[in-house]
Amino acid sequence: MNVLTACILIPLAGAVLLALRPTLSSRAARVAGALFASVPLVLLGVVWARFDPAGPRFQQVIDIVWIPAVGAGFRLGVDGISLPIATVSALLFVAAVAYPLDHRGKAAQYAAWVLFLEAATLGLFLALDLLLFYVCFDLSLVGMYFLVAIWGHADRERAALTFLLYTLAGSLVMLLGILSLVLARDPVTFDMRLLMAEQRLAGDSARAGLTLLAVLFGLAVKTPLVPVHTWLPAAHVEAPAPVSALLAGVLLKMGTYGMIRVAYAMMQDSFRQYAPVLAIVAVVSIVYGALVALGQGHIKRRIAYTSVTHMGYTVLGIAAAASLGAGHEDAMRLALNGATLEMVAHALITGALFFLVGSLWQRGRSFEMDDYGGLASCAPRLTAAMVVAAFASLGLPGLAGFVAEFQIFSGALAVHPWLAGVALIGVVITAALFLQLLQAVFFGRPRGRAPGQPPERASDQASDRLARFTDLDPVESAVAGVLLLLTVVIGVAPAFILDLIDAATTRLLGLG
């Protein structure tokens, strides 16, 4: 069996097996789920080790006849863009299964849905067939819907429904765009490599513009870009923490990955034409996301809005790379490399942040910043991890986020200096909002009170709670440790991943 096929089928098989054993104990389900989820991680590690940046553009390719009547096939393959994203996704899935969570008596079902989501996600990132890509895009919605609706917080059903309807509407509009692209020329095919080579809508201005708009709309909902981001805060707030980590770390990447893989690669002419508009939308998302995040007292919502900012950086990088033309080859590569690396970095960093916020909830049963304070004294490991993650997210040099954002801004300054300048405001605000968060939750004095309690008893209550506050357990420490270690490694020595990405972006931009 092809390695990449195994990456999809093994989690799927695990999902079916676990779904058929609903009475499994919580511990057994976590262990079994983590085992199944880690198989793709190991396999993708092997693929990474064997990947030859100088070799063919797509490697480990498999191309099986599926529905030749419409030119669709079961086609998988990796390049330097999809491999890092798929690998980091696989890592987050292992963490999400293993991370402690109140499973509400349905531990096996939870693990099954996470594995199902893993299969769909990896299918999307590894697909070389546009129909397969779309199928996985939709299936990820189904998996995420049930994860939020069953294991979420108080208002979970509404949040899950909003998420589902919103992103489904986006994906269906994208389907129309995909169909318009695919049907533009005979013979009909969904083979991504052919579609990239043919540029089927080049020169057809009105239809090409509408098609690109449809595809970008679907992807923008998923990314999410302002103004179609409104499903995001609700979904993030209501989802259980490991699922929030998956949502931010993995599912949002589908939007930006699709922009590179589908929108840009298959419709280069139109994308170049409309890239400045996309850049403006990205900058609006960056600044708006940062400003709204700054106003949130709810920790999870605050971090959720920083995702809007960070995904805005990614889109800015993509748009910058696409707007540039001959003579700016280095800036184009910088911007696109940065955008790709930002996806990996954001997955690690925001994944870690959401996992840690989940740990905070398990202990304090609150997401309000005002209910915490002074946790550094009783939970040093949690504090340390959160501090590293927050600094990584605000772009401290030496950590992964900085490497990515530095490249994006270097590229963007070459083409849209004013826009890049405005976007830098986002960086400043992000720094402020994370420092404020750290200060309120981990330093200073314990604060907060239980609902309905008179204020004068607040300090007693808070010190009580602080006394019962335990530090991270081994699994939590391991998850946070691995994610943050990778953040540091990429921040200090990014060559191992950048070489891989660069090989792919060079070819995508037609420079190699």
Added chain:
Amino acid sequence: MPVAHVAPALAMTLGAVVCLLVALSVPRRGQWLGAPLAVVTAAVAAALAADLHRTLPAQRTFSGTWALDGLTAWATWTICGATALVAMLSPCWLSTDRRHGEWYALLLFSALGAILLAGAADVMELMVAMLLVSVTGSVLASYHRQSCMSAEAGAKYFFLGALTNPLLLLGIVLLYGLAGTTRYAGIAGALAGNGADPVVITAAVGLVLVGLAFELGAVPAHPWVPDVAQASPAPAAAFLTVVPKLGALAALARFALLLPDGGVPWRPLVALMSVATMTLGNLAALGQRDVRRLLGWSSVSQIGYGLMAVVALERSALARPALVTFLVAYGLANLAAFGVVISLRGRTRLQDYRGLAGLRPWHTAALILALLSLAGIPPLIGFTAKLALFGAAIDAGYAWLAVAAVINTVISVFYYLRVIVPMMLRAPVGTAPVDAKPVATLGHATAAVGLIVALSTLVAGVLAEPLLASSISIL
């Protein structure tokens, strides 16, 4: 006359007569014998249709009154398959009715009418087929003689048919007046000529559309669908929301191809009917608190999607695969959903589905698969159908129709979730230990039929190639 060309229809007739004779002669405890007889008859008819399809080229036979082509073959297969499934779902449901042998004869006669609808190449034959489906259908809908609700459903079906069938007849008379013949070949020739009055042609086409809309359950002749789905015997609801529609959609596709592209604006007319049907069906389904009624409205909206294939005929190579895939997808998913409902003894109030996932996991899984397929979630067959339908509409220059279908699909997910959510996320009603008795069902056999049909939506969706490939040249 080449009698062998109508062998499937003859087999159905013969099987129905045998069923009737068996019902008359066997004792009450043997009345279920009709079910295996009906299944065998449907299988034989389907096999005969397959043999004809394999050995003969597409042609109009029987002096030009009967179309023998891929569309007739696919319609025959789907109708026979659906009839066999309904026959399998029936015996347990009807076991309390001690004289239900003739039920199976009615099913077969009605299916015969649907097959004739699909294959008719003569407007008089179309009319006869229509009447056969309508008459048997109203008996099936009101089969529970003691139930007022069932009688009401049957009456609604009957009276609406009594209104639309004369309209169809009027359209046919106008066409006959224009063309001087009832054969499709002659009508096509006459309409393509310049002599005919465009107003009369448009009126005739409009009347035929309304007449067919009745069996399609499409706007403006749709109001019987929710009532029949809710109140007629559940196997009759499963049958009537699927089989006549399959035949009528094929008949509409065949009739549409007679019309010259330049003259009557039939594409916009059918497109309008499509949008109105899907939108009305969806909006009406949103507020339902009754699962069977919800499924009825959903089946109205589904036909709206199916009409997109008719709009795109001859304009897009995808239209024919889309039509056939839709017939299969809709039939499987709707029968699976009703199969689960039948297996749960017709349980119909939405609140009674609370917590079903814990009590009846297999029923829940089957129903969820069926609803997701209706919603068009990949990789189920419903998605394949929608993919082909959207593609055909875009290809045919009806992108706005595809956009309308997308909006409707999002709306439809909302009400399909209204069924899924209580099953998956709510606790069962009556949590006291005394009340926590198992949900009553009709036994394993009926449940297995529902589950197998539901799983086949997944299998057919993943392995859609034969379906799409073999239907590219069906007309």
